[in-house]
Amino acid sequence: MRFLRRASARDDGTAAEQRAASDEDRALVARLLARDQAAFVSLVRAQHESLVRLALVFVRNRATAEEVAQDTWSHVLAGLGGFAGRSSLRAWIFQICSNQAMRRGAREARSTPFSALGGADEPAVDPGRFESNGHWAHPPHGWRADTPDRILERAEAVACIGRVLDELPPAQRAVVLLRDVEGLEAAEACNVLEVSEANQRVLLHRGRSKIRRALEKLLGDE
Amino acid sequence: MLTCRQMTELVTDYLEGTLSWKDRFRFQLHLGTCRHCRKYLRQMKVAAGTLGRLPPVEVPPATMDALMERFRNW
Numbered sequence: 001m002r003f004l005r006r007a008s009a010r011d012d013g014t015a016a017e018q019r020a021a022s023d024e025d026r027a028l029v030a031r032l033l034a035r036d037q038a039a040f041v042s043l044v045r046a047q048h049e050s051l052v053r054l055a056l057v058f059v060r061n062r063a064t065a066e067e068v069a070q071d072t073w074s075h076v077l078a079g080l081g082g083f084a085g086r087s088s089l090r091a092w093i094f095q096i097c098s099n100q101a102m103r104r105g106a107r108e109a110r111s112t113p114f115s116a117l118g119g120a121d122e123p124a125v126d127p128g129r130f131e132s133n134g135h136w137a138h139p140p141h142g143w144r145a146d147t148p149d150r151i152l153e154r155a156e157a158v159a160c161i162g163r164v165l166d167e168l169p170p171a172q173r174a175v176v177l178l179r180d181v182e183g184l185e186a187a188e189a190c191n192v193l194e195v196s197e198a199n200q201r202v203l204l205h206r207g208r209s210k211i212r213r214a215l216e217k218l219l220g221d222e
Numbered sequence: 223m224l225t226c227r228q229m230t231e232l233v234t235d236y237l238e239g240t241l242s243w244k245d246r247f248r249f250q251l252h253l254g255t256c257r258h259c260r261k262y263l264r265q266m267k268v269a270a271g272t273l274g275r276l277p278p279v280e281v282p283p284a285t286m287d288a289l290m291e292r293f294r295n296w
Contacts, residue, residue: 040293044286049279066285073289077296124230125262134225139258140265148272161276180273186238197240205234212269 019185021085021092029083044073047090051097053177054192057117057170058101060108068104072097091188094178098192114195119169124209141220157218164214171195172207179204224252229259233266 021029031039051072055065075096083092129138145151152158165173165181171193178189179200190200224232229252235241236249253260281289 044289045281046278048281070288074292130227134227136226136258140262146268148268148275151272152275180270181276183274201234201238208234208266208270212265215269
């Protein structure tokens with residue numbers, strides 16, 4: 001699976017290497033600079049909603065987040081000629097969006113630091129499911145759909161994931177969005193969100209655990 | 223010996239490759255003997271893999287028109 005192949009991040013405070021732009025990214029940038037409308041449309045289709053979701057972490061409401069996302073595209077177009085390819089194009093666009101959203105959030109006096117948006121420190125699994133010796137008392141149920149393909153065939157599962165994602169505490173939502181939904185490297189997500197790798201991992205773990213829990217509830221064999 | 227409860231808290235560190243070699247060994251040793259934790263690990267991978275393949279949310283036509291206007295004026 002994709003995230004198993006990622007370069008390992010380290011705990012000693014050094015940042016993991018950020019992935020550079022791929023040939024595909026460079027080709028897409030060249031098409032955009034040549035004013036290729038279809039290339040822009042496909043990029044917007046692929047990333048716009050995630051920009052809105054990311055912006056929503058930092059600003060008050062969806063209308064403002066939508067404005068931030070739209071302004072992000074203007075900044076992307078304006079800065080495209082200077083895209084140096086030191087990160088993936090996707091990460092570069094998210095970086096512009098988070099900068100815009102943080103600035104906008106500060107202007108709205110919503111200056112809660114990102115670290116305060118992480119949600120409560122809660123266990124991945126309800127402690128009631130373990131014996132006092134830490135072993136499973138109520139082990140995970142098998143799922144009726146047990147691969148991404150089979151899960152995606154079920155509309156109720158897709159809706160459930162969307163709902164849980166929207167309900168995650170903002171910082172968990174942002175990390176799960178960038179890492180799992182958008183496939184950014186750990187170092188890229190840390191740069192976009194200005195968060196340490198260790199904190200990023202905690203947020204990812206909590207967010208993913210809640211998605212798993214919701215899928216178990218929906219798809220688990222009792 | 224790692225407990226199942228500890229294992230559920232280490233899954234993401236394991237998948238991210240950030241466990242020390244010692245903890246990684248303990249984690250794998252536990253997995254080798256506990257089918258429930260193997261199932262748990264698999265479900266976490268499937269959940270993350272599913273997130274990565276969600277269908278994109280459609281951009282409303284009015285938004286797309288507004289963005290195309292920006293593109294044409296660029």
